[in-house]
Amino acid sequence: MEYLHTMVRVADLDESLAFYCDKLGLEEVARDDYEKGRFTLIFLAAPGDRETAQESKRPCLELTYNWDPETYSGGRNFGHLAYRVDNIYETCQRLMDQGVTINRPPRDGHMAFVRSPDNISIELLQKGEPLEPQEPWASMANTGEW
Ligand SMILES: C[C@@H](O)C(=O)SC[C@H](NC(=O)CC[C@H](N)C(=O)O)C(=O)NCC(=O)O
């Protein structure tokens, strides 16, 4: 058995691609429009997974965009998507510069959380050992739910 993808439904495709690709840094590896079902599926991969994902659409995040508007709510049982990053301070600074709220700042040099436009929780983990605590991150407060 192999892990393939996690699917999340998105209300605004352009807004979601701006967040997941332009800001978070994921890359589109596949896109399928389904006229009959009136939806689009887009498979996104982290740069480190690109080669594997281009061949087999795994490991991926699958965005489902239903052409007819729906209200997505609840789903408290869904926790988060997690990505490992080379430098969590640089990643959070880049996201913050692009207007993303760092809901749980990387005070420990190891873990941070942000939210997607559809309020999906995204965990960012430092690759290898935690970085030395440094400002402004060490004294930043949490913002809302992470
Ligand atoms: C391609 C493969 O990875 C899929 O996940 S297709 C699964 C299929 N998706 C849809 O029909 C998308 C549109 C639908 N309106 C929806 O929002 O799910 C499906 O069976 N989805 C049902 C589900 O519970 O995921």
Ligand code: NI
């Ligand atoms: Ni799927």
